[in-house]
Amino acid sequence: MFKRVLIANRGEIALRIIRACRELGIEAVCVYSSADKGGPWLEQADRAICIGPGPSKESYLKIERIIAAAEVSHAEAIHPGYGFLSENAHFAEVCRASGFEFIGPSPEAMNALGDKVNCKRLARKTGTPVFPGTEDAIEDIEEAVKVAAEIQYPVIVKARAGGGGRGMRVARDEAELRTGIESARQEAAAAFGDGGVYVEKFLENARHFEVQTIGDKHGHAVHLYERDCSSQRRHQKLIEEAPAPGVDPKKRDRVCESAATLIREAKYSGAATVEFLMDRQQNFYMLEVNTRVQVEHPVTEMITGVDIVKTGIRVAAGEELPFTQKDIHINGHAIEVRINAEDPDRGFMPQAGLIETYAAPGGPGVRIDSHARAGYRIPPNYDSMIGKLIVHAPDRATCIERLKGALREFKIGPVKTTIPLHLKLLDHPDFRAGSHDIHYVERWLKEIAVTAKV
Numbered sequence: 001m002f003k004r005v006l007i008a009n010r011g012e013i014a015l016r017i018i019r020a021c022r023e024l025g026i027e028a029v030c031v032y033s034s035a036d037k038g039g040p041w042l043e044q045a046d047r048a049i050c051i052g053p054g055p056s057k058e059s060y061l062k063i064e065r066i067i068a069a070a071e072v073s074h075a076e077a078i079h080p081g082y083g084f085l086s087e088n089a090h091f092a093e094v095c096r097a098s099g100f101e102f103i104g105p106s107p108e109a110m111n112a113l114g115d116k117v118n119c120k121r122l123a124r125k126t127g128t129p130v131f132p133g134t135e136d137a138i139e140d141i142e143e144a145v146k147v148a149a150e151i152q153y154p155v156i157v158k159a160r161a162g163g164g165g166r167g168m169r170v171a172r173d174e175a176e177l178r179t180g181i182e183s184a185r186q187e188a189a190a191a192f193g194d195g196g197v198y199v200e201k202f203l204e205n206a207r208h209f210e211v212q213t214i215g216d217k218h219g220h221a222v223h224l225y226e227r228d229c230s231s232q233r234r235h236q237k238l239i240e241e242a243p244a245p246g247v248d249p250k251k252r253d254r255v256c257e258s259a260a261t262l263i264r265e266a267k268y269s270g271a272a273t274v275e276f277l278m279d280r281q282q283n284f285y286m287l288e289v290n291t292r293v294q295v296e297h298p299v300t301e302m303i304t305g306v307d308i309v310k311t312g313i314r315v316a317a318g319e320e321l322p323f324t325q326k327d328i329h330i331n332g333h334a335i336e337v338r339i340n341a342e343d344p345d346r347g348f349m350p351q352a353g354l355i356e357t358y359a360a361p362g363g364p365g366v367r368i369d370s371h372a373r374a375g376y377r378i379p380p381n382y383d384s385m386i387g388k389l390i391v392h393a394p395d396r397a398t399c400i401e402r403l404k405g406a407l408r409e410f411k412i413g414p415v416k417t418t419i420p421l422h423l424k425l426l427d428h429p430d431f432r433a434g435s436h437d438i439h440y441v442e443r444w445l446k447e448i449a450v451t452a453k454v
């Protein structure tokens, strides 16, 4: 096992990784920007090294500075967390070339799954369900027009290098397809330096179903079942839960096993998430693979009992997965809400500044992953998530009630947070019925904005 790991991240995920390191007897070295000086998680690290000023581009995204910090601290491995450099294959490559283990997939596996055209090709081969559409990136617009006519409109144009909703265009007829390909190409070239786009069938009113998987360097890979992440606004998830409500157990097993097969065939080691959309008939279509540990990994930890972060470190150190598929079972239900320092009444405006009041809930099945506390000043430079509240209970109905109780106990001020919003969302009839889709939050926000005006 590693003696010392460098954490190339900040906030709650840095703290989560520190905790995992501690349990494994590993020393944790944190890098931080000057905007994060005095950050509460840094107190828990064995060492903290300032790598630059507040803007991420000059600190958490500066590869040379992170490698230099790993060198001076004699770390053996680098954990990227999520965001920042976590899905950057070049960074994974530089870590390897500099003699540090990257805690995550090899650059080869990251490229094989991170490129959506390659990923879809491998998925077709392994029997992971995908949307019908063009098999390669579009070379000839007339070919794409032909495919769209076959699969029928509406279709969606997507960037092969994209993710999280950037570089996408829905087309409802041939004219929209032609302009959509052009504008998606331009956007993708500017955003990702790769103008490759492809076309597939567009599904309306879907649910977002994502399968947690984990592989080792010995050819083993398992799934840890799924999460439903349909509660989102502008591609920012608000509520995540596991398991997905109302899914047929046979269909669940089939799609989860197909996700494990996909990452096994990619020779993938570490945690990965295979994203799907699910339609009303519970047909599944793969969207993309996230080659990192995700924000919402705790709900999966709660229902499976697997420590995903610790296991990710173990497999990076060359250990075999300490369990096989038959050891993994769903126990109860878990829901996570993201506590963001944002004002939902003012367009979700980020709220930087001093937290004066911070009273956290407790009780059975209540977990908080947060770096925040009273006296913590939220810097303006990074994303607004200041913590996650995760609740576990024997069943979904109890879990929702337990979560509402915990949210009522949670007092944070004077900065505005998403706590009051969550209390309302958890009472939304569609969410309670488990029949919600990826658009219900935005639909509901529009409705209440109209009601507030009259």
Ligand code: MV4
Residues within 6 Å of the ligand: 131, 156, 163, 164, 165, 166, 200, 201, 202, 203, 204, 206, 208, 232, 235, 277, 287, 288, 438
């Ligand atoms: C889609 C889709 C409908 N049909 N693909 C958005 C983010 C990116 N991961 C893929 N996305 C979508 N792809 C097809 N063929 C609808 C979305 C989508 C979405 C997906 C998951 C969660 C929220 C979403 C919000 C809007 C659109």
